[in-house]
Amino acid sequence: MRFNLSDVLELIRSRRTLKPRAFSPRQIQRDQIEKMLEAANWAPSHGLTEPWRFKVYAGEPLRQLLFTWAEIYKNITPPEKFLPERYEDIRNRASQCTAAILTWMKRQDSEVIPEMEEYAACACAIQNIALVCTAYGISCFWSTGPVCYSRELHEYLGLGPKDKVVGLLYLGYPAGPWPEGRRSHWLNKTEWFGF
Numbered sequence: 001m002r003f004n005l006s007d008v009l010e011l012i013r014s015r016r017t018l019k020p021r022a023f024s025p026r027q028i029q030r031d032q033i034e035k036m037l038e039a040a041n042w043a044p045s046h047g048l049t050e051p052w053r054f055k056v057y058a059g060e061p062l063r064q065l066l067f068t069w070a071e072i073y074k075n076i077t078p079p080e081k082f083l084p085e086r087y088e089d090i091r092n093r094a095s096q097c098t099a100a101i102l103t104w105m106k107r108q109d110s111e112v113i114p115e116m117e118e119y120a121a122c123a124c125a126i127q128n129i130a131l132v133c134t135a136y137g138i139s140c141f142w143s144t145g146p147v148c149y150s151r152e153l154h155e156y157l158g159l160g161p162k163d164k165v166v167g168l169l170y171l172g173y174p175a176g177p178w179p180e181g182r183r184s185h186w187l188n189k190t191e192w193f194g195f
Contacts, residue, residue, distance in 0.1 A: 011131055014181070015134045020170045046118075072152045075152065105122045148167060
């Protein structure tokens with residue numbers, strides 16, 4: 001065996017998601033993010049299109065992004081569905097989180113590879129980021145939702161018409177102990193053929 005399988009499985013089982021309000025003020029370092037992005041770059045990619053792209057935010061640029069995100073939420077949400085506490089939660093993340101990675105999919109010009117496969121490659125890149133975060137003791141909260149997919153956000157980010165935002169990854173050290181995980185057993189989700 002090339003790697004210690006017990007360590008690999010423990011790393012995967014230990015990955016956790018915490019919301020930014022559960023983060024400590026401890027700073028995420030640039031070299032840590034560089035390692036996350038290096039791992040992301042090794043995700044599987046059909047046709048080697050490598051569709052993942054990243055915009056990394058901290059400090060004032062992160063605050064501006066989240067305030068814009070909150071305004072887009074306010075503008076695109078019908079009044080009867082608008083939640084003031086959701087709006088404030090988005091804005092408050094600027095003070096709860098020290099770094100975030102906006103992940104987006106650069107759509108292949110020829111569109112030979114199906115869009116779903118390009119999106120799946122980006123999701124694999126995000127999983128690689130989350131695993132490196134886990135190794136550092138950092139939580140990676142993958143946030144999506146209507147703002148993520150809005151025309152307004154795409155325009156703000158300067159993305160092309162075929163590009164897609166895959167999510168905003170909030171990075172932070174937990175303020176408390178590393179949480180326990182729970183999953184139902186994988187055998188309950190598996191069918192075997194020919195074994």
